[in-house]
Amino acid sequence: MTVYKGYMRIAKKNAGMFFLYLVIFFGITLMFQAMDSREEIAGYQQERLKVSVADKDGGVLAEAFLEYLGQFHDVTVTEEDTVALQEKLFYRDVDYVVRIPEHFYENCVKNGEKLKVTKVPGSYTAYYADQQINSFLNNARVYEAAGFTETEMAEALKEMPKVQAELWDTEGGTGETPLYVMYFRYMPYLFLGVLGYVVGNMISAMRRGDLKKRMQASAVSQRRQSAEGLLACATVALFLWGIVLAAGMCFYGKKLLASENLPYYFLNSTALLLMAVSVSYLIGSLAKGTDDLNGMVNVASLGFCFLGGAFVPLDVMSSGVKKAAQFLPVYWYEAANELLGEFAVETVRTEVLQAVGIQLVFAAVFVCITLAVAKKRQTV
Numbered sequence: 145m146t147v148y149k150g151y152m153r154i155a156k157k158n159a160g161m162f163f164l165y166l167v168i169f170f171g172i173t174l175m176f177q178a179m180d181s182r183e184e185i186a187g188y189q190q191e192r193l194k195v196s197v198a199d200k201d202g203g204v205l206a207e208a209f210l211e212y213l214g215q216f217h218d219v220t221v222t223e224e225d226t227v228a229l230q231e232k233l234f235y236r237d238v239d240y241v242v243r244i245p246e247h248f249y250e251n252c253v254k255n256g257e258k259l260k261v262t263k264v265p266g267s268y269t270a271y272y273a274d275q276q277i278n279s280f281l282n283n284a285r286v287y288e289a290a291g292f293t294e295t296e297m298a299e300a301l302k303e304m305p306k307v308q309a310e311l312w313d314t315e316g317g318t319g320e321t322p323l324y325v326m327y328f329r330y331m332p333y334l335f336l337g338v339l340g341y342v343v344g345n346m347i348s349a350m351r352r353g354d355l356k357k358r359m360q361a362s363a364v365s366q367r368r369q370s371a372e373g374l375l376a377c378a379t380v381a382l383f384l385w386g387i388v389l390a391a392g393m394c395f396y397g398k399k400l401l402a403s404e405n406l407p408y409y410f411l412n413s414t415a416l417l418l419m420a421v422s423v424s425y426l427i428g429s430l431a432k433g434t435d436d437l438n439g440m441v442n443v444a445s446l447g448f449c450f451l452g453g454a455f456v457p458l459d460v461m462s463s464g465v466k467k468a469a470q471f472l473p474v475y476w477y478e479a480a481n482e483l484l485g486e487f488a489v490e491t492v493r494t495e496v497l498q499a500v501g502i503q504l505v506f507a508a509v510f511v512c513i514t515l516a517v518a519k520k521r522q523t524v
Contacts, residue, residue, distance in 0.1 A: 147369050151346050151376030158342045165338045166387065173327055173395055193217045193239040193273055196232065198224040201248035205284070208298035209244065212280050217273065229262065239264050240273050249294045253284045324396040325485035328409055331388065332474045333449045335420035338384055340427055340441035343377050347428025348437055381421045385413065405484040408496055412480045415503035419473045422510035429517050453478035473506035 155162075195217040199206050213219050217240070222229070224243065232238045241262040251257045259277055263270035280301065287297040350373070389410070392400060400406060423444055431437035449455055451465065452474025458466065459482075469475040480499035483492040 145372060148372040148376050151350065151373055152379070154346045154349050155342055155376065155380050158345050161341050162338055162384075165334055165341075169330065169334045169388075170391060172330065173391075193270065194237070195219045195240045195242060195273065196222045196229060196238040197242045197244060198222055198229070199244045200224060200246045201244050203248060204295050204298040205249045205253070205301075206244050208301045209248075209280060211302055213242070213273075213276070216276055233262060233264060236264065240270050242277070252281060253288050253297075256285070322396075322399060322403070322485060324392060324400045324403075324409075325481060327392055327395065328413065328481050329454055329478065331413060332416060332420070332452065332454045332477055333445055334388065335384065335416055336423065336445035336448060336474075337441065339381060339420045339424040340445055341437070342380055343421060343424035344428035344431060344437050344441060345434075346376060346380075347373070347425055348431045348433075377421055377425060381417055385417050389413070405489045408480075408484055408489055408493075412477060412484070412496070412500055412503075415500045415507070416473075416477045419477075419503050419507040419510070422507040422514070426510050426514045426517070429514050448472050448474040451475070453482075458482060473503050476500075476502045476506075 193216075195213060197210060197213070197219055199210070199221055210219060210221065220238075229238070229241050233241065243260040245251055245257075245260075252259060259281070261274070261277070263273070283301060284297055287300055292300065403409075427437065427440045427444065431440060451469045452472045453461070453469065454474055458469075458475075458478060461469070466475075476499040480496045483496055483499075489496065
């Protein structure tokens, strides 16, 4: 086991970076743990927008509309000043602008014209305001078709019942996403960063300078050297995996242990671990020096995690970014992690196993690329 011991000596030299990543990761975890003093959610409360309304009509229907919007948002009436309103939107002093035209009743109810609105680009919450405005106008048109006068219509619309929603968790929870889901969400960065640096250094060091010549002159066969190298990489990876999972048990205790999805969290993290080891082995094979290695590790860990959904939740990404992210293994890890955080495993078992399988395919692809690189170097 001479080769194995050599690899492990290199790993020990990089122990400082290994534990630095762990300290940062656990520090973030403790920060989230400290935030776990939030009150339980008893019901659903929609986010209130800052809405600015330019009212050129001033009639009873316009007043009813303002009162209706005020049930959901913080409404202020302002003058029609396009430049001023655009500045307020730019500086986020308001989130949504509505322009009520003159003859509001005739134009928007009788003639079916739409209200002119301006909103912050890319704001998902603003679409709820769109739906609320459409609902008001559609109801007004129904009353108009039923023969209501403008005044009667305004009174009826003011009395529209509010819809209340109550969260109900079949598992007796609070309706919140468990904090350990966040713990598992950031795991790809830890695995790729630590293993990329430590395993990458182990592989790269053995392929440079005197060590490479000693390996070539050694009586130990190439197959045995490769086997002991893989064993050393597996030792480091399993050591990291064990520490992270044991810490997760300590941080989240009964909540994590009581989750019926726990075996699938382990399965998903194992697939992630194999993928991270294969990427690290590839980086170590390609790196010509420490600077190359550090650059490739940073690009791989940050790139995979930013685009894959570790740092930015998948549900806020645009469709184009999501499509591109599907070509990254971290995307599938995060997809499985979010499913496990939101649903019981009986509901999403197929999707989770599919995501795990795709991660294993990525790991196999990286291994094949590594073998191809090694074979090419032997022929050169």
